[in-house]
Amino acid sequence: MIRTLCRYVSLAVALACLGDSSSRATQTPDSEKAKIEALLEHVAKLEDAKFIRNDREYDAKAAERFLRGKWDAHRPPVRSAKEFIETLASVSSTSGKAYRIKFQDGREVTSKAYLTGVLGTLEPGANDHRFLYVAVPGVRNYLEYGGHGLLVFDIDNQHKFVKRIATGGLDESGKPINVKGICGSAATKRIYISTISTLQCIDLVTEKLLWERAYEGGCDRMAIAPGGSVIYLPSFEKDHWHVIDAMSGDVITKIVPKSGAHNTVYGPSGKRAYLAGLRSPLLTVSNTASHTADSTVGPFSAAIRPFTVNGSETLCFVNVNELLGFEIGDIRSGKMLHRVEVAGFKKGPVKRHGCPSHGLGLTPDEKEIWLTDAHNRRLHIYDATAMPPKQLESIELRDEPGWITISIDGRLAYPSTGDVIDVATRKIIGGLEDETGTAVQSEKMLEVQVRGDEIVRVGDQFAIGKKR
Numbered sequence: 001m002i003r004t005l006c007r008y009v010s011l012a013v014a015l016a017c018l019g020d021s022s023s024r025a026t027q028t029p030d031s032e033k034a035k036i037e038a039l040l041e042h043v044a045k046l047e048d049a050k051f052i053r054n055d056r057e058y059d060a061k062a063a064e065r066f067l068r069g070k071w072d073a074h075r076p077p078v079r080s081a082k083e084f085i086e087t088l089a090s091v092s093s094t095s096g097k098a099y100r101i102k103f104q105d106g107r108e109v110t111s112k113a114y115l116t117g118v119l120g121t122l123e124p125g126a127n128d129h130r131f132l133y134v135a136v137p138g139v140r141n142y143l144e145y146g147g148h149g150l151l152v153f154d155i156d157n158q159h160k161f162v163k164r165i166a167t168g169g170l171d172e173s174g175k176p177i178n179v180k181g182i183c184g185s186a187a188t189k190r191i192y193i194s195t196i197s198t199l200q201c202i203d204l205v206t207e208k209l210l211w212e213r214a215y216e217g218g219c220d221r222m223a224i225a226p227g228g229s230v231i232y233l234p235s236f237e238k239d240h241w242h243v244i245d246a247m248s249g250d251v252i253t254k255i256v257p258k259s260g261a262h263n264t265v266y267g268p269s270g271k272r273a274y275l276a277g278l279r280s281p282l283l284t285v286s287n288t289a290s291h292t293a294d295s296t297v298g299p300f301s302a303a304i305r306p307f308t309v310n311g312s313e314t315l316c317f318v319n320v321n322e323l324l325g326f327e328i329g330d331i332r333s334g335k336m337l338h339r340v341e342v343a344g345f346k347k348g349p350v351k352r353h354g355c356p357s358h359g360l361g362l363t364p365d366e367k368e369i370w371l372t373d374a375h376n377r378r379l380h381i382y383d384a385t386a387m388p389p390k391q392l393e394s395i396e397l398r399d400e401p402g403w404i405t406i407s408i409d410g411r412l413a414y415p416s417t418g419d420v421i422d423v424a425t426r427k428i429i430g431g432l433e434d435e436t437g438t439a440v441q442s443e444k445m446l447e448v449q450v451r452g453d454e455i456v457r458v459g460d461q462f463a464i465g466k467k468r
Contacts, residue, residue, distance in 0.1 A: 027077040035081035035119065036071065039089075040064050042118050048271070048289060051111070052100040054092050085115045104289040106252075107229030107245065109187060114227055117187030120449070120456030128449045128456060130155035130407075131162065132414070134432065135179045135193045138442025139402065139416065140352065146440035148176035150193065150202065151432075155412070155447070159420055159430050167202065168212040169195040180236070181221035181264075182444040184458040185228025188246065191458070193444070194219040196236050201249060204448065204455050213249045215242050221444075221461070223266035223273060225288065232273045232286070234261030241275055243291045253291045257284040263306055265462050267313045274316065276304040283307065283316055283329065297329040300336055306359045306403065310366055310465035317360055317369060322347075324356035326371060328388065338388040348375035351400050359403040359443070361463020363423065364410040368392075370463065372415065374400040379415055381426070395426055403443035406463040416443040 028036075043051075044064035051063035058066070070088045071078070078084045090112035091098050099111035132153040136146040150165040171177050177195045184191035184204065193200045199219050200212045218236030224246060225231070231244040232255075239258040242251050259277025266273050266288075275284040281299035286292065298304075300320050307318040309331070316329045325341040347356035351374065359372035362384065369382040369389050377397045382389035403416040406423070413421040418441045420430040432440040447459035 028079060032078075032080045032084075036078075036084045039081060039084070039115055039118060040068055040071075043067065043115075046101070048104040050102045052102060052108075054095050054097055057102070081119055082116075085112055085119065089115055101227075103225075103227065103229060107225075107227075107247075109227055109229055113187045116454075116456075117185070117228070120186050120451075128451050131448045131450065132159065132432075133182070133184075133191065133446055133448050134440060134442045135167070135182045135444040136440065136442050137176055138179045138444040141176060141178045143176065144438070145418075146432075146434050146438060146442065150191070151434060151440060151442075153432055155407070159432060161433060161435050164435065165202070165207045166209070167193055168200045168209055169193065169198060171197075179442070179444050180219055182446055182461050183222055183224040183231070184446060184448065185224055185246070186449075186455050186458045188228040189455050190228065190246070191446075191448075192222065192224065192231065192246070194222050194233065196220070199231070199233060199244070199249065201246075204458075205453075211249050215244075215251070216240075217261075220261055221263045223264040223462070225266055226268065226270045230288070232264045232266060232275070234264055234275070234277075237262060237278055241286075255284075255286055255291060255293050257282075257293055259284060260303070263304075265307065265309055265464065267309060268311050268464065268466070268468070269313055272313060274307070274309060276307055276318070278303055278305075280304065281320070283318065285331065295334060297331055297334050298336055300327045300329065301339065305353070305355050305357075306462075308360060308362055308462050308464050310362060311467040312465075317362065319355065319357045319360055321355045324373060324375075326357060326360050326369070340382070340388050340391075342371070342373060342380050343391055345373060345376045345378065345380075345394070350374040352402055359401060359416065361404045361406050361413075362465040363406055363463070364408070364466035366465040366467045368423075370404050370406065370413055372401040372404055374402060377401070377417075379404065379413070379421070393426060395421060395428070397428075398431065398439070399441065403461075404463055405445050405459075405461055408447050408449065408457055408459045414445060417441055 046060040050057040102108045134151040152162040153159045181194040189204045201210045217238035220234040222233040231246045233242045237260045240256045243253045260279030262278045263276045273286045283297040284293045285295045287294045302321040305319040324347040328338040369384045371380045379395045381392045397417045399417040401415040405414040418432040449457035
């Protein structure tokens with residue numbers, strides 16, 4: 001679905017050559033017309049969703065035809081994709097009621113919010129400003145690595161510290177507890193932080209804590225659906241995951257793989273979620289329409305730790321206990337394919353996590369895999385265009401890495417050590433420091449992109465591939 005978006009944007013010039021004689025073609029800029037076409041294409045492919053207009057439900061193709069008809073008939077022509085959303089794709093012109101999108105799991109979002117989020121993926125414009133949001137304490141409950149709160153750094157201004165947003169996540173004595181995960185949504189303008197006890201929901205615009213809730217069995221590293229409506233929240237190393245309504249925090253259902261719930265990835269397609277537990281060599285795959293575990297990948301050689309998937313959701317790349325390296329699984333067949341061990345370095349004692357490699361990520365173009373090595377304080381880089389991937393080079397860091405996040409555009413890498421790395425040159429170009437000059441470290445961070453006052457993109461704590 002997403003792969004068509006950028007394709008339409010890149011065809012802006014081609015669209016200009018189609019010879020459309022309507023006033024829309026002559027008055028709507030070709031680049032904006034391409035984005036509108038991409039939005040309509042995206043709508044048509046939401047096969048598992050229903051579009052609600054004036055309290056009646058329509059399928060995706062009917063919704064696309066209706067919106068296209070409004071676009072064709074509208075006079076004067078809209079001048080931008082944003083105007084198309086606000087003027088034609090948000091509310092009924094007859095009743096004034098907002099259009100809504102209902103997904104198969106029953107979650108709803110307004111058409112305006114959803115399409116604005118999609119538009120954000122089409123417009124990496126020069127006016128966008130990038131920020132890195134870092135939740136602390138993000139290395140266990142150690143306050144020496146940046147204290148407590150949600151720290152914001154200005155990516156476009158040499159990662160200068162901007163502000164500290166107050167958060168929850170306190171124990172009964174008022175002491176900050178371990179942050180376990182972070183995720184967010186541009187569509188809903190919300191960011192979420194999990195601790196070992198609770199899940200917090202924060203409004204990205206007002207920066208206010210909207211709610212904080214405790215869940216049976218505690219919480220761990222969660223993942224959010226592409227549309228921002230659902231969160232898969234693991235218990236704290238217990239048997240189950242909760243499926244959460246991301247707006248209210250209410251529990252929708254529970255999935256019980258009995259694997260020692262720990263890490264979670266929501267697939268880019270939105271159709272599958274991937275659940276890894278500390279006590280299992282199997283990666284559980286959940287059908288997000290029914291919220292049921294319907295398959296597994298593996299077994300791998302040991303229990304799975306951090307992992308990621310490629311954009312087409314055909315491959316998974318997993319860290320496992322005792323391995324300085326990673327293993328690769330075929331999601332479709334469920335089979336393990338390859339075991340890749342780091343050459344030229346030996347594993348040894350580590351401060352945290354108890355495994356040699358705790359963190360790996362794909363660059364968005366899926367050309368490289370970046371792998372953590374705690375004992376040797378390194379990132380090892382692999383050519384992911386070869387199978388099995390080929391080891392290329394290594395980067396020494398200022399401390400032991402326990403996670404790796406990569407920027408939305410793939411140009412920057414953020415290990416949990418707080419180092420900032422230029423992906424192309426492999427050079428460390430900076431380091432995160434808070435308002436006191438303290439070196440910040442965290443395994444829980446993601447990128448947020450802003451255009452004016454509008455949140456247009458939110459990245460992911462996992463470095464997931466983007467090729468579809």
